[in-house]
Structure formats: structure tokens, C-alpha cells
Amino acid sequence: MTFTITQALLVGLWALFCFAGQIWGNYTNRALFISFGVGLILGDLKTAVIFGATAELAFMGFGVGPGGSTPPNPLGPGIVGTIMAISIKGLTPNAALTLSYPFAIIVPFVITFIFTINSGSMEMAKKAILAGKYRKYQWMSNFTLYGFMIFAFIFGFAATLSTSALRIFVNAIPTWLMNGLSVAGGLLPAVGFALILSTMIKKEYIPAIILGYVCVAYLKMPVIGLAFVGAVLAFNNYFNGKKAVDNAESNPVEDGGFEDGI
Numbered sequence: 528m529t530f531t532i533t534q535a536l537l538v539g540l541w542a543l544f545c546f547a548g549q550i551w552g553n554y555t556n557r558a559l560f561i562s563f564g565v566g567l568i569l570g571d572l573k574t575a576v577i578f579g580a581t582a583e584l585a586f587m588g589f590g591v592g593p594g595g596s597t598p599p600n601p602l603g604p605g606i607v608g609t610i611m612a613i614s615i616k617g618l619t620p621n622a623a624l625t626l627s628y629p630f631a632i633i634v635p636f637v638i639t640f641i642f643t644i645n646s647g648s649m650e651m652a653k654k655a656i657l658a659g660k661y662r663k664y665q666w667m668s669n670f671t672l673y674g675f676m677i678f679a680f681i682f683g684f685a686a687t688l689s690t691s692a693l694r695i696f697v698n699a700i701p702t703w704l705m706n707g708l709s710v711a712g713g714l715l716p717a718v719g720f721a722l723i724l725s726t727m728i729k730k731e732y733i734p735a736i737i738l739g740y741v742c743v744a745y746l747k748m749p750v751i752g753l754a755f756v757g758a759v760l761a762f763n764n765y766f767n768g769k770k771a772v773d774n775a776e777s778n779p780v781e782d783g784g785f786e787d788g789i
Contacts, residue, residue, distance in 0.1 A: 530569060530614075535687035537568045538606065542683030543676045546602050549638070550672045558582035561605030569687075571613040578612040578620040579605065585624065586631075600638065602679065603630025607686050607693070614690045615697050622709040626697065634682075641674040735760050 530538075541564040548555035555561075559579035566575020586601045608627030612620055652667035697705075724736075735757070742748040742756055 529690055530687050532688075534568055535684045538565055538610075538687045539680040539682075539684035541565065541568060542602065542606055542679040545605070546675050546679035547672060549675055556600070556602060556605075558586050558601040558605045561601065562609040565606060565609040566613065569610070569613050574613050574620075575609050578609050578623055581620040582608060582624050598635070599628070599631035600634035601631065602682070603627055603632075603634050606630075606683050610686055610690060611693055611697065615694050618697060619709050622705055625709070637678055638675075641671060641678065645671045645674060 542561070545555045545557075545561045545564070559576070559582070562575045562579025562582065563572070566572040566579075569575070582601060582604045586599070586604075604624055604627040607630050608623045611618055611627060612623040615623075648667045648670040652664050655661075655664040655667055728736075738756070738760075739753060742753055748756070
């Protein structure tokens, strides 16, 4: 399967719009959202959404940057991985995620480079507005955004036109290695959830985690059913917490008492 120049241009524009979310502060730069648009443009929405959901599970955790580090970026798999999953017959979403994951590592380096070359743009924008040059101020204050947009457009356009090269590369991979890549891709969502737990876990949540594991591993509960179980636990915690607050407000502790020896 090969794609036209028009499709490549549309994918580039879609990547431009999604990647701009890095500056706009919205959630357009998410794997599932990116894959959805690519699937619409390339004519295979089902495969794109399946791949996007697989990638989104992994990047739920990889969106957390431990120690202030720059986490892998979903633009790479969202564009390249979706194109691979759609254009290469027999390629599983897990394998496509693994093969496209190096691009998730490369994109943060490009982000850092764009920020570096535009490090002086704010000072130039300040000088422009003090001098009354408002058009120049507008350009300089948005220079980083323009850099993101240009990179994302080129990335999406080039990835779409390089489908033949991607197919040759994937077909050259031995079957045993491809099976290993599929297994590794299946583990990435688990790693993503582990990263979330590493930052959010509290001892109060451990029973809920154990219950979720039992529901999936032993009761074979589908994801929708597990979501309902989580909703029940969330509502239970909410109402119990609200009840405790109401009791505390109706029975305030009198001042002047001693507490902890003070």
C-alpha cells in the first residue's frame, strides 16, 4: 500500500496541528488522537484506533518525566507506528509500537534543539514590544511554536512518503525477531502503568490494585467491567470522605485542649 502526495500533505498538516499542543497546552499530542486522524486520512480508521489505543496505554505512564527528564514523545509512534500498522500486512499493533518507539526517543531531542535555538526569542520579543514593533513581537513570541509546527509537518509528510522503505525494512526482519518485538510491544503498556504507579501509589490504594489484578487474572473480567469496579470504588471513597468531613464539621474539636503533648 502506497499513499499519495495529497495524503502525505494532510498527514503533515495533522501532525502539525497535534504537535502544536505541546505549546498550546492541550491534549492534541496524544497517541490515540494522532492515530485517529492518520487513520481517517489513510482510509483505515479501525487499524489506526487499535494501534492508537495500544500506544496510549504505554504513553499514559511515559508522559511522566522522572526527575525533570524529557519523556518519550507520542508523536513518533502516533505517526510512524500508525502508518506501519496500516500499510504493512500482518504487522501487529504491538510490533508496530516497538518498531516505531525509537522515534519517540528522537522527538524529545528535536524539542530540546528547537527550544535551544529559540532561547533568545523572548528577549528579542521584549525589545520589539518596547520599540513599538508589534508585528515583530508577535513573530518572535511565537517562534518556538512555529518551529514545532515546521518540524511536525516535515516529519508527518516524510513518514507518509517513506512507506515503501518502512515496508522493506520490516519485511527484512526475521520471523523470530518479529515475534520477540510483538512480545516487547505488549509489555510497554505494563511499563506505562508501572510508571504511573511509581508516582501515584499510596498504601491506601494497594487493596484496589490487588482487587483489579484478581478481577483480570482470575475472574477474566473485561476492561469495561473493570472500569465499573473502579467507578464503584471511587464513588465509595468519595461518599465516605464527604461523610467524614460532614461529621467533622458537625462535631468540631474545642480549642484549648492538649494534643501530642503540646
